[in-house]
Amino acid sequence: MKNTIKGILFDLDGTILNTQKMNIIPLQKLILEEFGKEISYDNLLKYCAYPGKQTIKMLGFNNIEASYDKWVKYVNEFEEGAVLYDGFNEVFKILYEKGIKIGIASSKMKKQYEIDFIPTKLDKYINCAILAEDTALHKPNPEPLLLGAKLLNLNPENIIYVGDTIADEIASKKAGMKFALASWGTIDISEITADFILNQPLDILSII
Structure with a gap:
């Protein structure tokens, strides 16, 4: 197995970057502002799995672009920005x-x-970055992975x-790739079946 692995593709939020708080709290602010209601932090966690604009659409905002732009503004104003999970500097280098x-x-x-x-500064190690616009x-469609x-x-x-x-x-399986679960960023692992369960970023080095 190890000898056949020639590449690794990574998700970002909840995998390389801890962005949960910086996304959810501004989203709560946006919902309160536009809908006049409060949704608990825990009830918004499920939206971490979706692209930002899809989240805005799923929540029922009328003007997707305007509400998304406002959310992005609140995210970037939030005092706690994205934080790199410990170990990734070493993982990428190795x-x-x-x-x-x-x-x-x-x-x-x-x-x-x-x-x-x-x-x-980890971008110096990567060969490609497929993002929402690409x-x-x-x-869960495999298109970004493919x-x-x-x-x-x-x-x-x-x-x-x-x-x-x-x-x-799901995207991994549809793409024909092995899937490694970044358990440090996972909210609920009970419904996820992975080829590898990683307890910390450095565990990635043990599966190649």
Whole structure:
């Protein structure tokens, strides 16, 4: 198994970056402002699995673009920004040195990617980044992962996808990739079936 793995694709939010609080609390603010009602933090956690604009649509906002832009504004004003999970600096460096191709396949918008991920300086190690604007369809559809495989110039069976949601698992299986669960960012693992369960980012090094 290990010898067949030539690339790893990563989700971002809940996998590489801890962005839960910086997304949920501003979303609560937006809902209160536009709908005049409060939704608990826990009841909004399920939306972490979806692209931002899809979340806005699912919640029933009338003007998707305007409400999304306002949410992004509140996110970027929030005092606690994205935080890199411990261990990823070492993980990316070692994967790069081993010749493992690295990519990102995320539902995050490019502008937010530049705000949240680029400051980590880990982008110097990656071969491709597939973001929300790059595909017509998003996870759990496999299109972003398959585009990642194409850009890495690898067969899907030679790639592991690392993510934290059931949408990540479904997309991996449909794409023909092995799935590694980032349990540190997972809200509920009971419905997720993974090829590998990772307890910490450094565990990634044990599956290649």
